[in-house]
Amino acid sequence: MITARMDSQAEALLSIRGLTIALDDRPGTSPVVQNLTFDVREGECVGIVGESGSGKSLSSLALLNMLPKGVHISSGSIIAAGKDLTKANERELRDVRGSLVSMVFQDPGAALNPSRTVGKLLADVLHAHSDLSRESIRERSIAVLNDVGFPDPESRLKSFPFQLSGGLRQRVAIAMALINRPRILVADEPTTSLDVSVQKGILQLIRRRTTEDRIGCVFVSHDLGVIAEVADRVVIMYSGQVVEEGPVANVLTNPRHPYTRGLIASAPNMTSTLANPLRPIPGSLPSVGRTPNGCAFQDRCPDKSKGQCAPQDPSWTTDSKNPSHRWLCHDSSNSRAKASL
Amino acid sequence: MRFFLSRVAQALVIVSGITVSVFFMLRFTAGDPARIRGNLFSTNEVLDEYRRQFGTDRTVFQQFATFLNGVIHGSLGNSFRYQEPVTGLVLPALRHTMLLGMTALLISLSLAILLGTISARNPRGLVARASGVLAIFGQSAPLFWIGLLLISLFSVNLGWLPSGGFTSWKNLILPAVTLAMNILPSEMRVLSASVKAELDEDYVRTAHAFGLARWRVYFVHVLRNACLPLLTVVGNDMGMLLGGAIVAEVVFNFPGIGTLALVGLNARDYPLLQGVTIVAACTFVLVNLLVDLLYTVINPRVRLGGAT
Secondary structure (H helix, E strand, C coil): CCCCCCCCCCCEEEEEEEEEEEECCCCCCCCCEEEEEEEEECCCEEEEECCCCCCHHHHHHHCCCCCCCCEEEEEEEEEECCEEHHHCCHHHHHHHECCCEEEECCCHHHHCCCCCCHHHHHHHHHHHHCCCCHHHHHHHHHHHHHHCCCCCHHHHCCCCHHHCCHHHHHHHHHHHHHCCCCCEEEEECCCCCCCHHHHHHHHHHHHHHHHHCCCEEEEEECCHHHHHHHCCEEEEEECCEEEEEEEHHHHHHCCCCHHHHHHHHCCCCCCCCCCCCCCCCCCCCCCCCCCCCCCCCCCCCCCCCCCCCCCCCCCEEECCCCCCCEEECCCCCCCCCCCCC | CHHHHHHHHHHHHHHHHHHHHHHHHHHHCCCCHHHHHCCCCCCHHHHHHHHHHHCCCCCHHHHHHHHHHHHHCCCCCECCCCCCEHHHHHHHHHHHHHHHHHHHHHHHHHHHHHHHHHHHHCCCCHHHHHHHHHHHHHHHCCHHHHHHHHHHHHHHHCCCCCCCCCCCCHHHHHHHHHHHHHHHHHHHHHHHHHHHHHHCCHHHHHHHHCCCCHHHHHHHHHHHHHHHHHHHHHHHHHHHHHHHHHHHHHHCCCCCHHHHHHHHHHCCCHHHHHHHHHHHHHHHHHHHHHHHHHHHHHCHHHHHCCCC
């Protein structure tokens, strides 16, 4: 496991403050993502974890300010290298996308244009942000393919995505993301559609590029094991809200929020047997716009002590020994955290 | 290659089938070329002389043998009406018709791509609504009527463009627009639907996420993948174009194979009609072969035999 870099002097590359994403047509209902706040520093990888529908993918798209139709950023700011992306116009955003902030998507089979070769896909991204000659585009493409561990790049520039394996496709997608030397890399479940054996290589690649290129990386996943491997810090989301955040090592070994504990207990591992089965979190996410008053997790919380979870919103508690580890729970004494790893 | 050879063989069978059936069908239609060539007062001697000259005095099978012999030697016989080799009449006319057809195709395709893409992007927008009206108009209004409408507007009232003949590129515009209106609706609808489907694909989001220019995303990335169904429609349109060209040529008095076919039909000019039909069939088959080949060029998965 990678130890957290607690370089508090370092200026944050990406700083998200109070980001709130709301539905377009239902202004009265509670937002899909609420008050998301976190920083990403140089060479640091921040993992965002949550189950499907927790708002983690929307948050990652919001970092490029390209939310799908039907939702919009209603408040908050996204400061990337000094620029507030929530206030940028379409032209400025286009300059930022793929250049300052790059994104890697979940399914490289669908995310790469099937009728463009590897060389063309890379050239497209270079072309969108610079006026390079054909020769230097080729050189840069080969160099970046080498960087992402793509074997024999010269001869594969003319390959189409469907001629490559899933792992190689994702390496092409990462090469596209890195080719303009971005400062921030957003990866939305980049290993979910890959074989486990291929996953490892992709995770190591993202980790290495983050450290070596001093990139700030936001890594979205539903898989705590993946996050443990790649991230320095982790943000746990539930129903559009951050419920716990802190250094990966602390959060995973000493989870404080009942939801985080539930996530860890429900993660499959080699020691689960019939005698010691996985323990799924009962119930399901509140449906969009129907978050209960008070704590969003109250209906599923195993530690629910009646009367405490509602109607007041929970407040943040900070770990006295490690001030960067904090969680959002009414039960501020929540110290009987026996991690069930 | 195998695919290509089998398509060529298929094409040969089609063309020879059409040739043979046209030959016999013409011989069995009512009307005597000699009587049409002569006049009401022509004597039997004169008519017999014409029949000898045309070869229609011999049996149908004897005529067919002569015809086949000519085809093998690259000749389609002499026109009854013009007393000239048919190839010399048909080939220049075909060139004109091709020019007209290709111009119409170009106009309709550019409009279909532009309007279809914009409509797909914004299905409730002004452009989408206007294109819908245009499509319904093009589909329901008869070709000759559109032609007459254009003549009355641009030639008679405004005097901008000539109403007929073929002396300069200006003569091409009105008949080409008329023809284009005929094939535009299906092209536009198909393209708009397939662009709409492509826009939901993840790679479009990827292209936007990498800051590619919008027009590039739509007209290079999306269009390339969306134009396969369009190609099928264009293949079908070839028939519409050739058929429509006959009407448009007559309306605009344009010297193409359509006009020639009409003259040949009225004169029962068998060799001329055979020539026109054979040449038109060859063109149709050839263009469709070309469309099939284009498929493999545009879709790398067909060309390289990919799995997914």
